[in-house]
Amino acid sequence: MRFAYDTRWKERQLLQEFPVEDEMYLEDMEEYDSNYTYPCRCGDEYTLTVTDVRLRYDYAACGSCSLCIRIIYPKNDPVELNQLANTNISDT
Numbered sequence: 001m002r003f004a005y006d007t008r009w010k011e012r013q014l015l016q017e018f019p020v021e022d023e024m025y026l027e028d029m030e031e032y033d034s035n036y037t038y039p040c041r042c043g044d045e046y047t048l049t050v051t052d053v054r055l056r057y058d059y060a061a062c063g064s065c066s067l068c069i070r071i072i073y074p075k076n077d078p079v080e081l082n083q084l085a086n087t088n089i090s091d092t
């Protein structure tokens, strides 16, 4: 899975060249099965995985179009996120 991890960082670099559609607070996204999602206007959704959150990955891309949103993390991390950061991610 290391390849997937490297790919994700390349994606991140690419994403930063795209116009950012919107800014979204992490807490305003919908949590589903440890992932965070937010609907895109194209009908698909932006997704942040548990790994993205752990890495404080601040851009989320839509699965179907080239739009992305910037994620704003809380300044004072809630306990929940601290626990997340200490969780061993199985795909690393």
Ligand SMILES: [Zn+2]
Residues within 6 Å of the ligand: 040, 041, 042, 043, 044, 045, 062, 063, 064, 065, 066, 067
């Ligand atoms: Zn979209």
